[in-house]
Amino acid sequence: MSALLELRGVGRSFGALKAVDGVDLDIESGARHALIGPNGAGKSTLFRLISGEMAVTSGTVTLSGDEVTKLSQVRRARRGLAQTMQHSSLFLTQTAAQNVALAAQRHRGSARWLLPRRQRDVDDRVTDLLDAVGLSERAQVPVSSLSHGERRQLEIAVALACEPRLLLMDEPAAGMSLAESGRLTELVLALPRDITVIIVEHDLDVVFALAERVTVLHLGQVLLTGSPDEVRGSAAVQEAYLGSSTRGELFAPAASTPHSPQGRPKANVSTQGRPESSLGDAS
Amino acid sequence: MSVEPAPSAVDAPSAAATGTGAPSGSTRRRLPLTGLTALAVLILLAAVPLFVAPFQTSMLARMLIFALLAVSLDLLVGVTGLPSLGHAAYFGVGAYTAGLVAKYWTAAAPVPLLAAVGVAAFAATATGWLAVRSHGVFFLMLTLAIGELIQQLAESWSGVTGGDNGLSGIPAVEVAGQPLTLVGYVYWYVLVFAVLGFAMIWAVSRSPFGAALRGIRDNEPRMRSLGYSPFRYKLAGFVIAGAVAGLAGGLLASQQFALVTPADLGFTTSALALLAVAVGGAGSLWGPAIGAALVVLIRDVYGPDLDGHGTLVLGAVFIVAVYLLRNGIAGLATTRFRRRGPPPSDAAPPPDPTQGATGAPVSGGFRQNRQDGRQAGESSQRLDSDDPSSDPPNPGVKRS
Numbered sequence: 001m002s003a004l005l006e007l008r009g010v011g012r013s014f015g016a017l018k019a020v021d022g023v024d025l026d027i028e029s030g031a032r033h034a035l036i037g038p039n040g041a042g043k044s045t046l047f048r049l050i051s052g053e054m055a056v057t058s059g060t061v062t063l064s065g066d067e068v069t070k071l072s073q074v075r076r077a078r079r080g081l082a083q084t085m086q087h088s089s090l091f092l093t094q095t096a097a098q099n100v101a102l103a104a105q106r107h108r109g110s111a112r113w114l115l116p117r118r119q120r121d122v123d124d125r126v127t128d129l130l131d132a133v134g135l136s137e138r139a140q141v142p143v144s145s146l147s148h149g150e151r152r153q154l155e156i157a158v159a160l161a162c163e164p165r166l167l168l169m170d171e172p173a174a175g176m177s178l179a180e181s182g183r184l185t186e187l188v189l190a191l192p193r194d195i196t197v198i199i200v201e202h203d204l205d206v207v208f209a210l211a212e213r214v215t216v217l218h219l220g221q222v223l224l225t226g227s228p229d230e231v232r233g234s235a236a237v238q239e240a241y242l243g244s245s246t247r248g249e250l251f252a253p254a255a256s257t258p259h260s261p262q263g264r265p266k267a268n269v270s271t272q273g274r275p276e277s278s279l280g281d282a283s
Numbered sequence: 284m285s286v287e288p289a290p291s292a293v294d295a296p297s298a299a300a301t302g303t304g305a306p307s308g309s310t311r312r313r314l315p316l317t318g319l320t321a322l323a324v325l326i327l328l329a330a331v332p333l334f335v336a337p338f339q340t341s342m343l344a345r346m347l348i349f350a351l352l353a354v355s356l357d358l359l360v361g362v363t364g365l366p367s368l369g370h371a372a373y374f375g376v377g378a379y380t381a382g383l384v385a386k387y388w389t390a391a392a393p394v395p396l397l398a399a400v401g402v403a404a405f406a407a408t409a410t411g412w413l414a415v416r417s418h419g420v421f422f423l424m425l426t427l428a429i430g431e432l433i434q435q436l437a438e439s440w441s442g443v444t445g446g447d448n449g450l451s452g453i454p455a456v457e458v459a460g461q462p463l464t465l466v467g468y469v470y471w472y473v474l475v476f477a478v479l480g481f482a483m484i485w486a487v488s489r490s491p492f493g494a495a496l497r498g499i500r501d502n503e504p505r506m507r508s509l510g511y512s513p514f515r516y517k518l519a520g521f522v523i524a525g526a527v528a529g530l531a532g533g534l535l536a537s538q539q540f541a542l543v544t545p546a547d548l549g550f551t552t553s554a555l556a557l558l559a560v561a562v563g564g565a566g567s568l569w570g571p572a573i574g575a576a577l578v579v580l581i582r583d584v585y586g587p588d589l590d591g592h593g594t595l596v597l598g599a600v601f602i603v604a605v606y607l608l609r610n611g612i613a614g615l616a617t618t619r620f621r622r623r624g625p626p627p628s629d630a631a632p633p634p635d636p637t638q639g640a641t642g643a644p645v646s647g648g649f650r651q652n653r654q655d656g657r658q659a660g661e662s663s664q665r666l667d668s669d670d671p672s673s674d675p676p677n678p679g680v681k682r683s
Contacts, residue, residue: 089505091497093501094501102495113490113491162509
């Protein structure tokens with residue numbers, strides 16, 4: 001198996017802070033790979049480095065054998081790298097169908113065509129994709145009127161319209177209800193194997209349902225890459241997660257119930273109004 | 284007789300309007316009568332010289348020319364989201380080019396116009412290459428600077444442009460070897476090319492390319508991730524808009540006793556065009572055409588009666604438009620057509636930013652369409668719902 005995406009010593013620093021530090025990663029073609037890690041582990045930064053939204057300060061990125069380190073986000077997108085954004089990032093004044101068409105026409109139709117024209121294959125593709133993500137009823141609704149969950153589904157349709165070889169999904173289940181994230185899981189599982197998927201997700205249920213390989217990032221470095229079971233059983237991973245939790249509490253002494261998962265969102269809320277919460281955020 | 288031009292004047296640019304078909308926000312459905320309305324207005328416009336006095340006819344021609352300038356600016360402002368304060372520069376470049384070509388080379392029909400379009404497109408390419416790299420206020424300032432520079436050039440290069448006195452003595456345009464000296468013929472000449480120009484902008488805005496421009500207006504970073512290079516698309520849009528503005532300039536120079544002055548490419552003209560776009564409704568194309576007619580009407584027709592206080596009235600119109608008509612005249616019309624019920628004044632207050640189901644899409648170039656940061660109920664099933672970096676717009680989601 002050849003690696004579709006290879007990262008070698010990829011790093012990005014912001015001043016003295018190394019957000020991502022010497023990451024080596026191979027993503028096999030057709031893989032379902034998840035990136036997880038506690039807060040500030042550098043997941044989102046690594047994502048931007050892969051997509052080209054942000055330039056690396058060290059290392060190389062190789063996409064199906066070609067080095068793309070110096071290529072812009074636009075060029076990488078043209079080479080089959082699509083992404084869904086952490087925060088729904090769509091064209092709000094336009095309908096769901098127009099959003100997908102905008103992506104589809106770039107990769108299938110003629111986006112540079114200066115005269116009005118009916119793009120039949122683009123239209124067909126839009127219908128198929130909206131069908132696939134379960135939005136066919138909502139095709140003519142402006143995005144601004146879609147619900148949060150529907151927007152996330154639309155994000156996926158837009159990304160798929162780019163005909164990606166590599167699909168980057170940044171927290172696709174964020175803010176979804178249980179039913180919605182279940183639907184999302186099905187959707188991703190149903191993707192053809194010629195699309196490789198990398199997913200950053202906080203919802204570990206989604207991660208373990210989708211991913212065949214999981215990479216755990218911690219403080220900008222790869223802590224572990226392995227099967228979901230290996231990751232679940234790893235003491236180092238436990239420590240990374242719990243360590244960050246206890247450290248958060250160092251800065252917010254009022255917070256209680258250190259290890260209860262229910263307790264942490266509460267602790268978060270309690271720090272919101274406090275001046276020291278900025279310290280907590282800095283972690 | 285003298286009463287007549289006013290109403291038909293307002294109708295005039297709505298030819299453009301109807302030509303432009305459904306507004307660019309494009310969630311609106313096309314009015315079934317659009318094509319017929321276009322035809323009717325076109326016929327009406329074409330018939331004008333047969334019924335209207337020469338002075339009013341040439342005033343109408345001026346409106347058409349200014350409307351074409353406003354519509355070309357709308358391609359930038361409303362469709363691409365690039366509010367330019369120097370768009371008259373290309374208008375002026377076209378006017379000077381056409382004037383000079385007619386004066387020193389040939390006045391045979393399309394030649395001065397083609398030269399105007401070509402040179403304006405070239406000027407737009409050269410300056411746009413720099414300008415479209417910037418965003419927001421910087422773009423505004425840069426286009427303003429470019430406009431001022433070109434105006435300076437027109438003023439100081441007096442050997443060619445006639446300096447402050449302007450370029451005069453431009454011969455009448457010739458069709459098939461015959462100079463067009465009658466106002467009615469000149470008007471038809473202007474009408475034909477203005478309609479062509481409107482059609483061009485309309486076609487571009489409805490094309491796949493136009494959809495890409497609207498995508499850039501709405502969300503430029505996302506366009507990049509879809510594989511579009513915003514720079515190229517914006518530059519192409521800028522050049523097309525500049526070329527059509529040049530066409531409008533060329534038409535200005537083809538009028539009888541035409542005089543092209545540095546004021547035609549200065550800040551005031553740019554600002555008036557922008558005003559026309561704002562009052563008419565950015566993004567709709569036909570709205571700015573009506574806005575342009577209104578501007579010319581107030582400034583040139585009623586202005587002299589108001590002791591030169593026409594600009595004051597324009598200012599008042601602008602304020603009223605901004606406060607009462609968030610989407611300009613076009614917004615008024617579409618609201619009225621789409622939901623029969625409420626009178627236009629009901630539609631006037633700013634739409635709720637959270638946008639109701641049928642809320643008219645906000646397509647103003649002035650209001651940058653912001654990404655919707657509000658995301659309903661984030662962070663339900665997360666391991667790390669206290670991740671501060673992952674969802675900045677939503678720090679206050681409280682779950683207990």
